[in-house]
Amino acid sequence: MGRMIEVKNLTRTYGDHTAVDDVTFSCKPGRVTGFLGPNGAGKTTTMRIMVGLSSASSGEVTIGGYDYHDIPNPGHHVGVLLDAGAQHSGRTGREILTIGARTMRLPASRVDEMLEMVSLTETESRRKLRNYSLGMKQRLGIAHALLGDPEVLILDEPANGLDPAGIRWMRDLLRGYAGRGGTVLLSSHLLNEVELVADEMVLIGRGRIVAQGDKLSLASLDTTESTLVTALDSEALVRGIEASGWSLAPEGDGFRVAAAPADVSRAAIEHRIVLTDLRSGAAGLEDMFLELTSTAQREGAAAPESLASISSAKGSHR
Structure with missing residues (x-):
């Protein structure tokens, strides 16, 4: 392979x-x-x-x-699944796979193997495609894509x-x-x-x-370092973080601090602040995906040549 x-x-x-x-x-x-x-x-x-x-x-x-x-x-x-419904709606699932197997000169036993692999029962395989749910069509489409190994x-x-x-x-x-x-x-x-x-x-x-x-x-495209933090005494947290030279802003039940979690933890220890939550405030992969693709959809931004150039382009959008 x-x-x-x-x-x-x-x-x-x-x-x-x-x-x-x-x-x-x-x-x-x-x-x-x-x-x-x-x-x-x-x-x-x-x-x-x-x-x-x-x-x-x-x-x-x-x-x-x-x-x-x-x-x-x-x-x-090459196994292909582009549109699970793009088959003759009057044919059964078994007929669709059988036609594919014959076209590829595969033994009829391959049809049964594929139906079992995608968990379509004998009864389901004899239903017409028009009576399949979307999920069943997807399973049949995957079976068809895998027919020829x-x-x-x-x-x-x-x-x-x-x-x-x-x-x-x-x-x-x-x-x-x-x-x-x-x-x-x-x-x-x-x-x-x-x-x-x-x-x-x-x-x-x-x-x-x-x-x-x-x-x-x-x-790693998210180059901004931030931390989400809450404490038993919010006023003491604000004083301690600001005294350590970091900026912070309210977010949710606590604050977002423009510093790494380790720095915030050290500042809390130094100022005897009891934290109740401490986590990275960096954007997750889903946030990154939504930001990058929505920016391209809105602006038609030129395709960056490398991860590094994306990082710098991302910084310019902030």
Whole structure:
């Protein structure tokens, strides 16, 4: 197993509208890459170009070094789920998988294996697609993507319609798949769905990449140091913190201090202040995601070239 997805300077325009704007990123074997951004940010367009359903205005996408159209019997190499409802609504789930298996010259037993893998019962498999819930359609779509035992999975919003147990099941499935050397690209507009499974994340807003990297490098974009703190004696806390040279402002039941938690703790000890809560006030990954993508959606900000440049750009927005 192991094929890399490489997106290089990809642009797609529709008249005066630029849906994807000079996008560059890669997805590595053995890793789950989360492709994150608000609805309308360009995720689906990028993924459609990857699998040959739309053409690029400029730039290119390769999978294992090949254009998707040049991969022989692509279902054996690339599993795709872009729209769980994009099948004939009058066919049963079993019929849909059987047609896919025949197209890929797979044994009929593969259909039963996939139905069992995605927990669709025999009764459910014989229902027509029009009678499937959204969650069942997603499970069937994932089964179809995995039919050919591909090396690469490209999944657009696969958690839509899944209940909490289904989301956990999908997370475990994708982790196991990447653990065996597969390459996974997983899109979502909800960071908390992807954060637990993704090794790498690519954030897109208004068709442009606004940040990319692992969770640690993305979290490091927040260069501001602050602490949220409460104390038994709020007036003593204010006096002690100000005497130590730090500024603070009311927030919630306590204060936000422009200092690291360790500095605030030392000041409290020095001034004999009993703290009832002390935590980092740095923005979490979700805050970072919302700020970066919403800024791009509002302003059409130019795509930064590196994490460092994002950090400096972020500072200029504050």
